Amino acid sequence: MPHATFQHKxxxxxxxxxxxxxxASFKDSNGDGIGDIPGIISKxxxxxxxxxxxIWVSPxxxxPQVDMGYDISDFEDIHEPYGTLEDCERLIRETHKRGMKIIFDLVINHTSDQHSWFLESRSxxxxxxxxxxxxxxxxxxxHGNRCRPNNWRSQFTKPAWTWDPLTEEYYLHVYASGQPDLNWENEECRRAIYESAIRFWLKRGxxxxxxxxVNKYSKVPGLPDAPITEPQEATQVAVCRYTNGPRIHEYLKEIKDILSxxxxxxxxxLPNTPDSNEVLQYISARSGELNMVLNFDTVNLGQTPGNRFLPQPFDNLDFKNQLTKWQTLxxxxxxxxxVFLENHDQGRSISRFASDLPAYRQSAAKMLATILATMTGTLxxxxxxxxxxVNAPESWSPDEYKCVRSxxxxxxxxxxxRNNSGSIEQARRNLQRVARDHARVPMxxxxxxxxxxxxEDVQPWMSVLDVHREINVADQINTKGSVLSYWRSILALRKNYASLxxxxxxxxxEQERNLMSFLKIDERTGAKSLIVANLSRETLQFTHPDxxxxxxxxxxxxxxxxxAEPEWQQQVLAPFEARVYIQQG
Structure with a gap:
């Protein structure tokens, strides 16, 4: 069976x-209904x-939390409900004490409109x-009517320009109006970003x-109009004008030098970058700009580019193709x-790619865990x-959703x-399908x-899901066969067979649409592993490869x-069942 053999250090x-x-959603330690840094330390x-x-800690x-902390007003201080700078430094130390590393979000395409830099710029x-x-x-x-500088649409469905009456000009924001984009063309601005957002935290460990x-810092010079793809709309999807711009790799090489x-x-x-050659410019070891990127091919399934709430059909074949797209890289x-299926911007993977029905969700969770834990790359x-x-239920009203995009x-x-009941009901269903809020409900x-x-007597900042009574850490932590126990086991297995x-x-x-089947080959030892997973509610048969x-x-x-039973010897998979086989080299 032919395969490439590049050896990675x-x-x-x-x-x-x-x-x-x-x-905000992990653990509240002080009774204000908002998660915080001491809460993280406690867990x-x-x-x-x-x-x-x-550990990767989100912003x-x-x-001011216009976009849940992705609108930063001071890179060198902590959001007050989360704690203090001293709390954060203690989190770093306590993580290291336990033999773990810790990484932070680096949000430097934009700032908050309350950042001192923007307040000066606006003055x-x-x-x-x-x-x-x-x-x-x-x-x-x-007719003499004032118009925006171009037709760009922001990522949050609004025009990408906001009028400032004080100086009578517009400012650009690819995201919310409270997130003005930094002009990376300005070298002094870049130096300030590097000092405040990067070196400040490197010094703290x-x-x-x-x-x-990471690919939005360089815009197309002149900020020209985006192509008109929706003639009936005043704004247009403008990803091609502010993503992967002409100076992006120059900027990333500057960051690389700081980190060296x-x-x-x-x-x-790295969203909106499906071409592998373009991706390689970011992550090739020769360029060294980034160690790796998070590609969005899988988690964007079912979403229309430029409008995640407009459904697009997909099936298990699409899921398999997108999930494995970068595996041979x-x-x-x-x-x-x-390798990933969830983050703060996506719905829960069980609900999106398997089944969150009570009869299937535990098996579905373990099945997805099996696939992820045996794939190549950083998990x-x-x-x-x-x-x-799992996702919030269909019974949730639109009032429950807090995300600015939602x-x-x-x-x-x-x-x-005009408040048409049918349109409102469809919008509610779309929120339940792909809103970012599903990842942000309390742990x-x-x-x-x-x-x-x-x-119990505190109102959490966001509603707790009722299903927490059936899905929670306390019930699973010491329970054999639980999803948590399975994750522990398969992660230990992944580490034990890291070379594989x-x-x-x-x-x-290649097998039938609802069956995921792949080999992993350890080039160092000759060991091979076969992974098979049923992505459906139906019983499936599979065939062992030669x-x-x-x-x-x-x-x-x-x-x-x-x-007690040799069921694994049978080439039949129950709904959402997965297995891992091995042959030693």
Whole structure:
């Protein structure tokens, strides 16, 4: 069976299991209904015991929270409800004490409109920091009406320009109006970013960064109009004008130079970049700009580019193709890849790609865990994924959704449809399908009133899901056969066979649409592993590839395994069952 044999050097950020923590929703320690840094510290032993090596903490910096902390008003301070700078420094120390690394979000495409830099920039047209952001004079139509500088649409459904009456110009924001884009063309601005957002935290011991919107710093010169793809709309999807711009690699090389004196990891958020050659420019070991990126091919399934709430059909074949798209990259090139299905911007993977019905959700969670833990690359988990958390129910009203993108979307539909009941109901269904809020509900620690996230007499900042009574840490932590126990087992297996599962070559096996089947090959030892997974509610048969029907094949782990029965020997998979077989070299 032909396969490439590029040999990668082993290193901690390739083998490490990364666990993402969303501070507002993880654990409240002081009774205000909002998660905080001391709450994270209180659960470090729990995180370590899952098998985690690296903690990624989502934005916890000072912020007015227009976009849940991705609108930073001070890179060098902490959002007050989360704690203090001293708390954050203690989090770094306590994480290191437990043998784990810690990385922070690096959000440097934009700041908050409350950041001192923007307040200065906004104060007058001749302020020294005016050029640190994108300010443009208005255009006027034939009737003398004021118009925006171009037709760009922001990521949050609104125009990408906001009028400032003080200086009578517009400023650019690819995201919310409270998130003005920094002008990376200005060298002084870049130097300030590097000092305040990067060096400040490197000096305090962080082990790297997840770099937000890493391909948006360089815009097309002149900020021209985006192509008109929706003639009926005043704004147009403008990703091609502000993503992967002409100077982006120059900027990333500057960041690389800053990081070169530290043993740190970098993982870039790389949306809207489906071409492998373009991706390689970011992650090739020769360029060294980034260690790896988070590609969005799988998690964007079912979403229309430019409008995640507009459904697009997909099936299990699409899921398999997208999930494995980058699996051969490490074997064929000097670049590294990542493996993930959840983060703070996505719905829960069980609900999206399997089944969250009570009869199936535990099996579905273990099945997805089996696939992820045996794939090549750095593995990322999101809080609650390890216990099988699911999306909010269909019964949720639109009022429950807090995300700025969700709120703007629903308001837009109400306004456009003039509160048409059918349109509103469709919008509610779309929110339940793909809203970012599903990942942001409080972590489910136990079956008490507020799921152990906060005291029972406290109102949490976001509603706790009722299903926490059936899905929570307390019920699973010491229960054999639970989703949490399975994650612990399979992560231990991944580490024990790191040469095979982390670094091994990936070979897909074509079988029927609902069956995922692939080989992992350890080029160092000759060991091989067969992974089979049923992605459906139906019972499926599968075929062992040549050589895997012999006595040398051993069963390694499975979602439905029973030590008393040799069911794993049968080539029949129950709904959402997965198995891992091995042949030693």
């Amino acid at each position: 082993t290193t901690w950020w390739k083998e490490g299991i990364v666990y993402q923590v969303y501070p 470090l032993d729990y995180i370590r015991d899952i098998g985690v090596d690296i 916890h910096f000072k912020s 007058s047209k001749d302020n020294p920091k005016r050029d640190w952001y994108f300010w443009r004079a208005p255009k006027f139509d034939e 962080v082990d790297g960064f997840r770099i937000d919107t 004196g530290f043993d740190v990891m970098t993982v870039g958020e 490490p074997a064929e090139t000097d670049a590294w890849t990542t 990322f988990l999101y809080q609650g994924q390890e216990i099988g958390m 709120v703007n979307y629903f308001r837009d539909i109400c306004a456009r449809s 489910q620690w136990d079956a008490t009133h507020n799921a152990g996230f906060c005291d 599962f982390v670094y091994g070559s990936f070979v897909a096996i 050589g895997f029907a012999s006595e040398e094949t051993q069963f390694l782990i499975g979602t439905h395994s029973n030590d």
